[in-house]
Amino acid sequence: xxxxxxxxxxxSSNNMITSAWMATASEIFHLTPAQVEEKVLxxxxxxxxxKRNQCAISTSEQFTLYKSHVAIIGCGGLxxxxxxxLARAGVGRITVIDPDVFEEHNLNRQLMSxxxxxxxxxxxxxxxxxxxxxxxxxxxxxxxxxxxxxGPELLQDVxxxxxxxxxxxxxxxxxxxxxxxxxxxxxxxxxxxxxxxxCQLPGDDIVERIYQNIQVENGIEQKQGNLAFTxxxxxxxxxxxxxxxxxxxxxxxxxxxxxxxxxxxxxxEITV
Amino acid sequence: MHVTxxxxxxxxxxxxxxxxxxLPEGTRVIxxxxxxxxxxxxxxxxxxxxxxxxxDTELVQGDILALFPLVGxx
Numbered sequence: 001x002x003x004x005x006x007x008x009x010x011x012s013s014n015n016m017i018t019s020a021w022m023a024t025a026s027e028i029f030h031l032t033p034a035q036v037e038e039k040v041l042x043x044x045x046x047x048x049x050x051k052r053n054q055c056a057i058s059t060s061e062q063f064t065l066y067k068s069h070v071a072i073i074g075c076g077g078l079x080x081x082x083x084x085x086l087a088r089a090g091v092g093r094i095t096v097i098d099p100d101v102f103e104e105h106n107l108n109r110q111l112m113s114x115x116x117x118x119x120x121x122x123x124x125x126x127x128x129x130x131x132x133x134x135x136x137x138x139x140x141x142x143x144x145x146x147x148x149x150x151g152p153e154l155l156q157d158v159x160x161x162x163x164x165x166x167x168x169x170x171x172x173x174x175x176x177x178x179x180x181x182x183x184x185x186x187x188x189x190x191x192x193x194x195x196x197x198x199c200q201l202p203g204d205d206i207v208e209r210i211y212q213n214i215q216v217e218n219g220i221e222q223k224q225g226n227l228a229f230t231x232x233x234x235x236x237x238x239x240x241x242x243x244x245x246x247x248x249x250x251x252x253x254x255x256x257x258x259x260x261x262x263x264x265x266x267x268x269e270i271t272v
Numbered sequence: 273m274h275v276t277x278x279x280x281x282x283x284x285x286x287x288x289x290x291x292x293x294x295l296p297e298g299t300r301v302i303x304x305x306x307x308x309x310x311x312x313x314x315x316x317x318x319x320x321x322x323x324x325x326x327x328d329t330e331l332v333q334g335d336i337l338a339l340f341p342l343v344g345x346x
Binding site (some may be wrong): 074076077078079109142163164165166167170171188189190191192193194195207210211213214215216217218219220221222224226259261262263264268270272 | 280281282289312313314315316318319322323324326327336337340341342343344345346
């Protein structure tokens, strides 16, 4: 590894190293792309792919992101954007949980769906796509539902869970699981032109409070459908919030919820 | 009594987003929901003066009621 360290320093310029040199190091020193990226960041050298993350995200914060593990539950409208953005941001381990395959009615909004992938498992497509973006990111595809039974194991050692589920009962179950496992959770829901997002830290029950009046299983998305830009906006807000949880920076959406209205172009904050 | 009713997101469709209105004493949240012809099972969050309220909560003079639809998609 000492030789590898010398190599990384030798081939870095302005404390930055290109993906081509990282791939060469991987071959010469028989290291996986993940081992190379971790070692480079540990040395305080920035992989050039993250150049435009600076200085909003420092090199040491980049290392924190790389060592973190995010579980994304649901790989549909919200989940595809969350996975893509967190992978590009540099989160090192991403577990994506979803039992479904891509269907034609997903094509209007789900980032990773395409004609050629209809019938393919969403999580498999996600793993393939993220590997093409950055082979150093470990995306673990779980093609099943998250349940009370498998939840504690799947959420083990997760830094933050991201809710990209499509039913109220599943969201409540995830919130309860995160509470019992003791991990933070980023919550969001969308319908038509509207979305809402909040953050639940261990010991809090904001998702339960949000749904305290419900009488039915599904919301107005049954009538209003789900739109591409709403999924992209709210999924991106989730990715930002999850990154803040990991980095311990900024002001989290705890005790409050953002309500996004793309029809009237309004963002309202309510104390929940 | 004088009450302000604020509607959010999909509830604004075909309705007045913010309305100051005179309501009879004893009016409850559910009466406002019915008056606005909002299906009760579409009601998500009810905030009365920035605090959570229930469908059967009784309104009083000067209240500000905010209604948000139930949203659960992903």
